[in-house]
Amino acid sequence: MNTKWILPILLAIFFTSFSHIETKACEIDFEIIKGKKDTYQVGDEIMVKVKVKLTHRSCPEALKKTKFKMNGMKVIKSTGWKQITTMEHERKLIIVITGTDSNKVTINAIRECEKDGGFGTLKLETVPKE
DSSP, X not given: OOOTTHHHHHHHHHHHXXXXXOOOSEEEEEEEEESOOXXXXXXXXXXXXXXXXXXXXXXXXXXXXXXXXXXXXXXXXXXXXXXXXXXXXXXXXXXXXXXXXXXXXXXXXXXXXXXXXXXXXXXXXXXXXX
């Protein structure tokens, strides 16, 4: 058996398997740090920490250009961005649940830039608004 072709074939399979994965320049994560529950109701307040990790050394877009889109919730108070490490920043948001007709509310964080930006979502279960 001719084994000199095994390594190139395995490398080709490896690179084609992972070539379709889209990576973002920023990783955005949400963490509920106060008021965490299984199911929320209209009027509930939570405190959320938003972490942005820059995966490239320099980003042409300022952190303040991060957009937040909400469905069924509203930010009532927030801190400014705080640098944790050279590549990681965080911000805290106090959010009130305003509700939707469904049983889910969401907040999305979006960063747009020439390096593909970033996207993060927090989804919460709620009692549907009556």
